Amino acid sequence: MSNSPIETDVVIIGAGPCGLFAVFELGLLDIRCHLIDILDRPGGQCAELYPEKPIYDIPAYPIISGQELTDALMEQIKPFDPQFHFNQRVDEIEKLEDGRFHLKTDDNQEFICKNVVIAAGGGSFTPKRPPLPGIEEYENGSVHYSVRRMSDFEGKDLLIVGGGDSALDWTLNLTPIANSVTLVHRRDKFRAATDSVNKMLALREEGKINFHLGQMTEIHGENGEMTGVTIKGEEEVLVKCNRLLPFFGLTMKLGPVANWGLNLHENLISVDTEKFETSAEGIFAIGDINSYPGKLKLILSGFHEAALMAQKVNAYINPDKKVVFQYTTSSSSLQKKLGVK
Amino acid sequence: MPKITFIEHNGTSHEVEGEAGMTVMEVARKNDIPGIEAECGGACSCATCHVYVDEGWLPKTGASEEMEEDMLDFAFDVRANSRLSCQIKVTDELDGLIVRTPEKQF
Structure with missing residues (x-):
């Protein structure tokens, strides 16, 4: 699927x-933004890693949870009507002849914008790959870390590994169309929604799925075609399967950012501390993903970086506009933008 | 100061000093122990600080709580003595603790 490119002032990569x-x-500064994030909701690490955990170092909030902070930020930016594009990862950035940037996501959505702000935190969240020898060989067909098309699994012998919602949801959804389904988990306790657990237990009772207690130790197959996986539990079993769906959560990887030709320092993007611009003119990096002398990976530092970055972006986008520094407390024009009545 | 020994998968051993109140993960990070990634910074949300507690020390470190046990589902090669090092608080009682890091934190 290819959509026509979205044109906007700024694309922000990462909705943390x-x-x-x-x-x-x-x-x-009247600059409009589209945000792209690989997760399915805003908040980044705050939403994915610690939604319920308290943060103690946000100025003026003695205590606030990751989710509360995300919700408050969403409320704060509502007047600016940001457009979100979730479940997508930016794969390519290219500078056009007219000085603008062309971006493309892994979902084939294209963007054309005047400036790019990389706010990608620890990188993109990607599914954890079980460290089984040779697993890469099977990733072009036999091993799937997510289900994009259910039809890929029709009539196949599936091995689903994990004990959370993803593992159980797909066990329930794919059992009717697969030839066979085997679920493997390291213990007989599941973190998933109770309803899903009960449905899965019923399928086990009815003999519609196989269940093994244990962990994967070896993949078998040849020429990229999987034939089975060894499971070690109380005893060792060889489960015959031609599709493996491992669900071990997400990890952060720098991902495609490394290919965009930006100067990096220990896997982080080097920026200056005046504008937080990268080595590529017009591309900025703020938050945990950037690096400069004295950098602290704190949310409050990222907020400061955002404010300074915005000034430079404004200079790029509105070169002829006289910049008058204003406070939201007293400026009627800023208050108008914020919808203050 | 309680001493903690981290033994890497390849057998390399590191004896370092901990401080009561810190977590074993924090002690590892402070001393640049390889094999402890602690991606989430200690929020019990990532399972990348997985260690194997030396059998003899299990009674003193205690067992993992439910949230930690859930998170261990995201670790690889989980064994009966598996723990997330961000959930083990260093105490004077743990002076001499030995933990082993897995081959990979995945």
């Missing part, structure tokens, strides 16, 4: 706290 606050700072 820094990406969200960047919308605010750019919005005050």
Whole structure:
């Protein structure tokens, strides 16, 4: 599927706290943003890693959870009507002849924008790959870390590994169309929704799925075609299968950012501390993903970086506009933008 | 200061000093122990600080709680003595603790 390119002022890569606050700072300068994130919701690490965990170092909030911070930021940027594109990863950035940037995601969505802000935190969240020898060989067909098309699994012998919602949901959804389904988990306790657990247990009772207690130790097959996986539990069993779906959660990887030709320092993007611009003119990096002398990976540092970045983006986008520094407390024009009545 | 020994998968051993109140993960990070990634920074949300507690020390470190046990589902090669090192608090009682790091944190 190819959609026509979306044209906007700024594309922000990453919808974590820094990406969200960047919308605010750019919005005050009348700059419009689209945000792209690989997760299915805003918040980045705050939403994925610690939604319920307290954060103690957000100025003026003695305590706030990752989710509360995300919700508050979403509320704060509402007046600027940011457009979100979730479940997508930016794969390519290219500078056009007219100085603008062309971006393409893994979902084939294209963007054309005047500036790019990389606020990608620890990189993109990617499914964990079980460290089984030779697993890469099977990733072109036999091993799937997500289900994009259910029809890929029709009539196949599936091995699903894990004990959370993804593992159980796909066990339930794919059992009717697969030839056989084997579920493997390291213990007979599941973190998934109770309803899913009960449905899965019923399928086990009815003999519609096989269940093994244990962990994967070896993949068998040849020429990229999987034939089975050894499971070690109380005893060792060889499960015959031609599709493997491992669900071990997500990990952060720098991902395609490394291929964009930006200067990196220990896998982080080098920026200056005046504008937080990268080695590529017009591309900025804020938050955990950037690096500069004295860098602290704190959300509050990312907020500061967003504010300074916005000034430079404004200079690029509105070169002739006289910049008058204003406070939201007293400026009627800023308050108008924020919808203050 | 309680001493903690980290033994890597390849057998390399590191004896370092911990501090009561820190977590074993924090002690590892402070001393640049290889094999402890702690991607989430200690929020019990990533399972990349997985260690094997030396059998003899299990009674003193105690067992993992439910949330930690859930998170261990995301670790690889989980064994009966598996723990997330961010959930083990260093105490003077743990002076001499030995933990082993897995081959990979995945």
